[in-house]
Amino acid sequence: MSLINVTNLTFGYDGSYDNIFENVSFQIDTAWKLGFTGRNGRGKTTFLNLLRGKYEYSGNISANISFEYFPFDVLNKGNNTLDIISDIFPDYTHWKLMRELSLLELSEEILYRPFDSLSNGEQTKVMLATLFLKENSFLLIDEPTNHLDMKARKLVSDYLNTKSGFILVSHDRSFLDNCVDHILSINKTNVEIQRGNFSSWWENKQRQDSFELAENEKLKKDITRLSDSAKRASSWSHEVEKTKNGTTNSGSKLDKGYVGHKAAKMMKRSKSIESRQQSAIEEKSKLLRNIENSDSLKISQLAYHKNRLAELDNISIFYDETMVCKDVGFTIDQGDRIALIGKNGSGKSSIIKLICGEDINYTGTFRKGSQLKISYVSQDTSHLQGKLNDYAANNEIDESLFKSILRKLDFSRVQFEKDMSAFSGGQKKKVLIAKSLCEKVHLHIWDEPLNFIDIISRMQIEELLLEYSPTLLFVEHDSNFYKNIATKFFEL
Template sequence: MSMIKVEDLTFSYPASYDRIFDSVSFQIDTNWKLGFVGRNGRGKTTFLQLLMGNYPYQGTIVSSVPFDYFPYPVADQTQWTQDVLQSVCPQAQSWELLRELSCLDVDSEVLFRPFATLSKGEQTKVLLAALFLKEGHFLLIDEPTNHLDTQARDLVSAYLRRKQGFILVSHDRHFLDGCVDHILSLNRANITVQNGTFSTWLENFNRQQTFEQAQKERLQKDIARLRKAARQTSVWSDRIEEKKYGAGPVDRGYIGHKAQKMMKRAKTIEARQQQAIQAKSGLLQNWEPLESLKLSPLPCWGDRPLAVFSQVKVQYCGRDVCGPVSFALHPGERVVLDGKNGSGKS
């Protein structure tokens, strides 16, 4: 077992005043299947690039294992897939590669086709297979589901469940639940590492937010009550002060003592009020407000279709990918384009 340690990590992009990471510290085990979650723009891909050493940063990142990044860039996609995978993992034996491809339900015939003729989903599968054959490496997987259909997502999730030693970025909750055993979460105010699936993490996160919301409401009531008490104390103090300098003989010593007690009480109320305000400010720092999605309708087209496809056939390198397709798309319609990986959707 070895650890990846991040200590006092601070990073911001050049010419930007906003820090993506500010004195961040945590550590993860290289045997974990780690799900990496957080809102868009929070810095997930940036952190993976920092692990790869692609950006300068402050602080330290210590790791005993080398990192590989997915999606893996293929410079020459006209090469046969077999040659591409051999360049990714030169030490892998042919039988090992065939074993991995069978686990991902990829036909071995793809090895003898140009890499460019593979669908995006097939490219995802074969590259993941090759990268996991690089023994002793820790894999950084950034959004692998972009080109996977439902069946392929389940296959890849099951495949990753049998592996270890990776960080997986994905917005697909079902996909994450199927293959991770820890969650690294980039929150608004901090970074947390938790044992379990995404659903476990989300349940704990929501429970914490519900608790903090109740605490906030209680503190708001306390603050309102203390402010009211402070106003009453101020009024009473003013009245006592008026008596001290009123007409006729008065016991100024007694009145001064009473005014001093009122002043002490006022300071106690003020201190309690400031403590409540400070405690309230520490709550709900990781709450993620959701903005409503606004869609603007297209200008009125009447009955005219927006697009018409008539006997459209797709080919790659002289090979038919999908047969003749004919359909029309009209305003207001919502169309799903469905099909297995490699059937020609892209």
């Protein structure tokens, strides 16, 4: 066991408007299974890169241990998988590699296949197995769940649960709960560590937020009451002081000493009330700094003239001579929220492309309503570049509505001035979802919409779909999300 000490860490990218970290201090035990959470763009990947020494910073990070980062950069993906592993870790021991592959339910034969012929899930498992061969390092695991199907997520989560000595960035609640014993969270104004899994951290956060909101309301009322009292006491003091040179009702002169004493007493009371008021204001200013903005989102779908929007009957899809799915049949009716379920490579994205009108080689019967308007969110965000206002104009969506949705999804106004190519993976995905929510359509089709998106934003999107009940066909491997959202399931 050793410690990683972070002291007064301050860092901002060259040319950025503000620092990502400002005088941050905390301590990590290298024996922990540490889940790492925070909203998109808060600096999770940046912090992992700071640990790796990739950037210059002020402050201090001290650690008597080496760091290894997932995912690895794989340059020649056409090489055999075994050669890729040898490039990453030349000194590996074969029996240990086979032990790790076995734990991840991978057969030895994949070692002799080109790496780029493996599915996304298989590639992820191979890289994780290689990562855990490096036994004397502290492991930095950055979003391993993206593109993993549900079975693979459970398997990888169980695998990580048998390990220790890592930081894990993930936005999948169930995944984190199963395999971490501490949570490192980047909040709005600080970084903190708590013992427990994500659910216990979230429960504590909600409890703290509720306390602060209640305390804030109480202090707000106290400040108003004290302000009124201070004004009255001050007014009384001035009124009493003005009578010093007057007379009583009987015509005798007033006792100036008594009146002066009474005025001073009133003034002292006024100052005391003002001091209590100032203390309340200072206490209030310490509250609500880490309460996340999660304003409600809205969606407005067009009504279609028929109840049935699309129907697939006995559909089989082919790429060249390869069949990717067989005998698929389901219907999409207004109000349905259909989850397409299946392991990686089972044809989910192919079914979506067929419904969206792409040229797909298939057999069977596919019917789609005439003039049906569809909004599609792709897995891929690599095409996003340029300014947000140009993107809104090019896609013929309302720019103010588009940016309002992004603000609700935790975009700062500073982000609106940046090129989209500089956005984090989660911020890019939010751009696609915000665009989709702006489009006037009959049907939304989302293909793995939550990849890279932070947990609080996932909850916002869940609340939106439950409140407005749009017609939706989606693929998503976050088990909390699809169980909460889907009204129908179709498994390939």
